[in-house]
Amino acid sequence: MRRGPTPFNVVSVALGLAFLYLPIVILVIYSFNASRLVTVWGGWSLHWYRELLRDEAMLQAAWQSLRIGALSATAATVLGTLAAVALVRHGRFRGRTLFSGMVYAPLVMPEVITGVALLLLFVALGVDRGFWTVTLAHTTLTMCFVTVIVQSRLVGFDRSLEEAAMDLGCPPLKTFLTVTLPLIAPAIAAGWMLAFSLSLDDLVLASFTTGPGATTLPIRIYSEVRLGVKPEINAICTVIIAVVALGTVAASLMSKRGALKRARAEGLGTQV
Amino acid sequence: MLAAAFLLVPGRPMRNGVTHRSWSARLVVLIPYVWLALFFLAPFVIVLKISLSQTALAQPPYLPVLDLAAGWEGLKDFAAQLSLDAYALIWSDDLYLISCLKSLQVAAVSTVILLVIGYPLAYGMARAPRSMQPVLLMLVVLPFWTSFLIRVYAWINILQRDGLLNDTLMALRIVDAPVTWLASDTAIYIGVVYSYLPFMVLPLYAVLEKMDPTLLEAAADLGCSRWRAFWLITVPLSLPGIAAGALLCFIPVMGEFVIPDLLGGSDTPMIGKTLWTEFFSNRDWPVASAIAVALLGVLLVPIVLYERLQQRTLEGGRP
Numbered sequence: 001m002r003r004g005p006t007p008f009n010v011v012s013v014a015l016g017l018a019f020l021y022l023p024i025v026i027l028v029i030y031s032f033n034a035s036r037l038v039t040v041w042g043g044w045s046l047h048w049y050r051e052l053l054r055d056e057a058m059l060q061a062a063w064q065s066l067r068i069g070a071l072s073a074t075a076a077t078v079l080g081t082l083a084a085v086a087l088v089r090h091g092r093f094r095g096r097t098l099f100s101g102m103v104y105a106p107l108v109m110p111e112v113i114t115g116v117a118l119l120l121l122f123v124a125l126g127v128d129r130g131f132w133t134v135t136l137a138h139t140t141l142t143m144c145f146v147t148v149i150v151q152s153r154l155v156g157f158d159r160s161l162e163e164a165a166m167d168l169g170c171p172p173l174k175t176f177l178t179v180t181l182p183l184i185a186p187a188i189a190a191g192w193m194l195a196f197s198l199s200l201d202d203l204v205l206a207s208f209t210t211g212p213g214a215t216t217l218p219i220r221i222y223s224e225v226r227l228g229v230k231p232e233i234n235a236i237c238t239v240i241i242a243v244v245a246l247g248t249v250a251a252s253l254m255s256k257r258g259a260l261k262r263a264r265a266e267g268l269g270t271q272v
Numbered sequence: 273m274l275a276a277a278f279l280l281v282p283g284r285p286m287r288n289g290v291t292h293r294s295w296s297a298r299l300v301v302l303i304p305y306v307w308l309a310l311f312f313l314a315p316f317v318i319v320l321k322i323s324l325s326q327t328a329l330a331q332p333p334y335l336p337v338l339d340l341a342a343g344w345e346g347l348k349d350f351a352a353q354l355s356l357d358a359y360a361l362i363w364s365d366d367l368y369l370i371s372c373l374k375s376l377q378v379a380a381v382s383t384v385i386l387l388v389i390g391y392p393l394a395y396g397m398a399r400a401p402r403s404m405q406p407v408l409l410m411l412v413v414l415p416f417w418t419s420f421l422i423r424v425y426a427w428i429n430i431l432q433r434d435g436l437l438n439d440t441l442m443a444l445r446i447v448d449a450p451v452t453w454l455a456s457d458t459a460i461y462i463g464v465v466y467s468y469l470p471f472m473v474l475p476l477y478a479v480l481e482k483m484d485p486t487l488l489e490a491a492a493d494l495g496c497s498r499w500r501a502f503w504l505i506t507v508p509l510s511l512p513g514i515a516a517g518a519l520l521c522f523i524p525v526m527g528e529f530v531i532p533d534l535l536g537g538s539d540t541p542m543i544g545k546t547l548w549t550e551f552f553s554n555r556d557w558p559v560a561s562a563i564a565v566a567l568l569g570v571l572l573v574p575i576v577l578y579e580r581l582q583q584r585t586l587e588g589g590r591p
Contacts, residue, residue, distance in 0.1 A: 248410070
């Protein structure tokens, strides 16, 4: 849509963004509050960050979450990319409707339902709940997000490059690895990032599928939050926000570089 | 890139039948298929089964337990013991119906609020200079990447009795005494609208950004007022975005647990919280499973609609 923005447009965007960011900014500012009372400003201080470093249980939970996040995001990226390729490149296959249904449903399915279902599965299988069951649950949820991201890249994708490779006698698997994969790499990277941050964020699935000794960061934060607001929680939240924000900005810069390269490659493609 | 996923970009039509069914091609379909069947579909069958069981003081806390070793006889025994007790219970006790209605109300009302707030925001973004749009898009997406729990927690900071909102309102002399915001429906609505806003804005922006501005110019040339043109042209053309945004918000909010638990009061729980309580506090697994099945039943139509929409937009028309 063209034509310049009206004052109304500018105001609605400004108000919308203010609404989105104000609570986060307030949370971050109060993490540097010297006062023990969250609501009284007592000057700037790093006190709560030092407290955080001394909180063994919180650090343990953070480490647990990072491991689960990295592992499940990696598995989800592999599975999700395969599913995306299956949906875009394999046309009709038997059971396709069921397959795409299973891929899209977890995106909106209320987490309490998925959580109960997975827990009951693990109980029925007689699996000990803990690190691995949470990882499995997160892999299943996040692979669907990866699929959607990779799929949207594959759909708007110039196939002539692949066709050229195959016309020149390149076998399908090699074509995929050497032509397709590099072209969809930014989408795959973004998918991994999203899967990782979703896993780091998840409370409901983790609460259902976890067992003794596998407390994740959100479970830990949640049990603290239920007891009331504490400046230390503001500090851990600020750390998470900083990590995620840096990651997102880095990823978007990376994908911009990728887009440039892609544009060049596809320009080449049309010349061929 | 994340944006791209939720933007539901209509793609080029797929080409069909370009397949070379080698073993590797089969595996590409088979691996994720089996994974999802095992960890997404099979669990629902188990939920259904356990919702037909009876509560028992045992480990696991339900009866009957399927004894596959007993063969056919075991299966017959098992079938004979299935019961509709859990469903009878959630049907007879008003608590469950009330909390389901409460969830419906919260989901419906907040979807409308989200639309009212999200539409002007998405519209403004689509009208912004081209060079600024990626930045605006990222600014809207960024909060989505930060933890859900953190965003809800941020509001506890603001809404508590001696929090910033009351301080501000009292400083401006709008109220004389602190207002109780937490543990109320207002707090739930604020939390839901805040958390789900990106889900509403992104699909709306995707359709609005693609709209042809000459249509509005033509309408203006023919003497149509801007307001009328908006209702006659912009709104109908953005219907797919409205539908996608509304479904992306409505469905998950129905089963929301974290927001009502942390921000809401204890008087009328939403269905997600009721399920949680049945499961963790009352350890009544059959009733919790029956609630899950019932909730799924209520959401069946919206979920199917959403799937259709996804297929159409992500796969470029029916394959």
